[in-house]
Amino acid sequence: MKKIIAMIVMAAAFAGCTRIDTGEVGLRVNWDKTVEQSERVAGSINQTFVGDIITFPIREINAEVKDLQPQTSENVTMADFDLTVVYNLNPSSVSDLYINKSRSFHGVNEKGETLLMQSYVQLVAKNAVYKVVRKYEALKMNDNRAAIEAEILATIKETLDAEKLGGSILVSQVLVKNAVPPRSIAESANNLVRAQNELKQAAVEVQKAEQESKRIAALNANAGAINYMQAQAQLKIAEGISEGKVQTVVIPYDFKGMVNVGK
Numbered sequence: 001m002k003k004i005i006a007m008i009v010m011a012a013a014f015a016g017c018t019r020i021d022t023g024e025v026g027l028r029v030n031w032d033k034t035v036e037q038s039e040r041v042a043g044s045i046n047q048t049f050v051g052d053i054i055t056f057p058i059r060e061i062n063a064e065v066k067d068l069q070p071q072t073s074e075n076v077t078m079a080d081f082d083l084t085v086v087y088n089l090n091p092s093s094v095s096d097l098y099i100n101k102s103r104s105f106h107g108v109n110e111k112g113e114t115l116l117m118q119s120y121v122q123l124v125a126k127n128a129v130y131k132v133v134r135k136y137e138a139l140k141m142n143d144n145r146a147a148i149e150a151e152i153l154a155t156i157k158e159t160l161d162a163e164k165l166g167g168s169i170l171v172s173q174v175l176v177k178n179a180v181p182p183r184s185i186a187e188s189a190n191n192l193v194r195a196q197n198e199l200k201q202a203a204v205e206v207q208k209a210e211q212e213s214k215r216i217a218a219l220n221a222n223a224g225a226i227n228y229m230q231a232q233a234q235l236k237i238a239e240g241i242s243e244g245k246v247q248t249v250v251i252p253y254d255f256k257g258m259v260n261v262g263k
Helices: 001-013 091-100 118-133 143-162 182-223 222-241
Strands: 015-020 026-031 046-047 052-057 061-068 080-089 171-181
Touching: 001 091, 026 091, 052 091, 061 118, 080 143, 118 143, 118 171, 143 171
Parallel strands: none
Antiparallel strands: 015 046, 026 052, 061 080, 080 171
């Protein structure tokens, strides 16, 4: 009977407890709604008979930044610019971030968990995008994507350090997903390529015409060569007639020679 009672007590005890999972940090909320400043680390088991435990993901948190329209170095407004910022949280900073920072700085995931400083990171990332993209041309944005990602990452870290948050929010990666120039710029680029191709084709045709013109000029300048070619042609015809290989001869209108038409 004592064993049964002990098992019931243990089951009830565990039913009133919560375990902090890997990649999370917990904070205790007391019955009077105050939040304790000491963090509950992963693996710890905490009673929830009195008060509650709230948990926060701290690893590989994504801050999506979408539908930005930054200006480029040519004062062109991009049609679309999207990126993802990946960051981690220092476990020992969780209570400070949750208790002392504005609730508007945080986000919420699909599970209803609070994502500490997600909205703040999104805001910092937006400002970094507007600053960095300004250095690049619209049509060269995708060719320089790796450099842009590195500059945005560095700019975000500089801002966090300036706000004394560099040790609490650890940004690990910036991924540019879309960098779409305005349609007018893309069409202009296509028209330019088309015009360049047409110019190259025209240049080839001009070169061919020039070569043909030079050939004709050379022939006209050498009348003896033309007479020689005509004599050679007449000789070939005469040889063909002599050998009986030619039955028909076209006579020019100003022909002044003699023709033997046979019997």
